Amino acid sequence: MLFYLYVQKLFEKDKPLYSWFYTTLVIKVLSGLAVGALYLYYYKVGDITDTYNCVSRFAVLFYSDNHKFMQMYFHNEFMENNELLFQEMLTYSPRQLFFIKLIVPLGILIDNYWMINVYCSVFAFMGLWNLSNRIVSIFSISKTAVVISFLLFPSIVFWSSGMVKEAILLGCIGFSMSFYLKWVYEKRRPEMIELIIFIVALWLIWNLKYYVFAILFFLMITHFVHRMVVYSFPWLKEYRIHKIVVYYLVLANLGLSAGWINPNLSIDNLYQALHINYVDTITLSNNHNIFHLEHFEKSEWGMILDLPKAIIYG
Structure with a gap:
């Protein structure tokens, strides 16, 4: 309810980018549906479909066996009573499992693949919309430039839409950065609802x-x-x-x-963590449509030498 009341203030007509609101919102929603269709009909497998399958199983279990649902949702007891459908979650990373559990309440309420994609897209939009308006309000910067950068740039709009971690991530970044800029530049005392959303947003970013x-x-x-x-x-x-x-x-x-x-962010472990992730990515790709970082593969200093190449290739 507190979040709902804040959203009511978020879309007041005095926002500097209000004229862009409906256009950018519709584009974001359509992007969420497009990403959902891409994974469902073209890829047929992938993060979004896997996430929804897990969320849907949780939703069914919630209504059929509430006690077992609680055991699995809060205690990760996926082996209980030989629930084969849930045992694959034992192989998921903590971040992947956290994201699935984050979406489960939506699955319980609606359990609709398309609507969950839309809800995730709208959340990302709300965070970036809030941040975009804050930037325009504080700094002397072109409205068009801000709208294109945060709300219309293709890679941001498309790949932060749908049932993906990036949608929740960018929404949280948008909210947290907007509040930070407001408190620092506008020198306004934080409201309680803002503090709550700020802390929750950072907590979600940390877990994702x-x-x-x-x-x-x-x-x-x-x-x-x-x-x-x-x-x-x-x-x-x-x-x-x-x-x-x-x-x-x-x-x-x-x-x-x-x-x-x-620990992966410490100086001693950073290279090792990045190298393991790099090798795993190469292995999963089966050497198709990839590029190699020759210096990075050999030593820690190679990470610096290959940095420009990594940035260019994305």
Whole structure:
């Protein structure tokens, strides 16, 4: 109910991008349906269809055996009573299983493949819509540029639509960044509902993709500390190089301490974690439609040498 009341405020007509609202919303919803159709009719297998199958099983179990549902949903007891349909979930990563459980309430309420895709798409849209309006309100920037960047850019619109982790992820990023910008630049005291959504959004980001949480969290902390330092020492405003040094010193120190978020982010384990993921991706691809990072395969320094190539190829 609290979230619903906040959404009512979100779409008031005084929003600077209000004229774009219906156009971008319809495009987002259609993208969600298109992604759903792509996985259902073309790929036939994949993340979205696998997620929905699991969600649907949970929904059926909720109505047929509530006790067993609770055991599986909250305690991951998928082997209970030889439930073969659920045993495959034992092989899922914690992030994948978390996302499935996140969608289960929607499955219980509607259990419709297309509608769940639409709901996930709309959530992503709401977060990015909120962030886009905040950016235009705070900074002197072209409305068209913001709309294209966050609401119309094809890769963002399409691949953050539907029943995918990226839809929830971008929605959460949009909400959390919008509130942060509001509190820092508009100097407005946080409302209770905003704090709740902000904390929940960061928690969801951390559980879905911890490395995205690390980047977002450290950037916010670095930006906040940088603003406080410049505010405390006004003379720094006259020397751009000093501000840059302060910014990157804070960011570097935070980056070196990233291991407390997840061991894979520590300096000692970062290369190994990336290399394992790289090898697994190559293996699953069966050497079809892939490119190799020759230096990265050999040493840690190769990660730096191959970085431009990795960025270009995406």
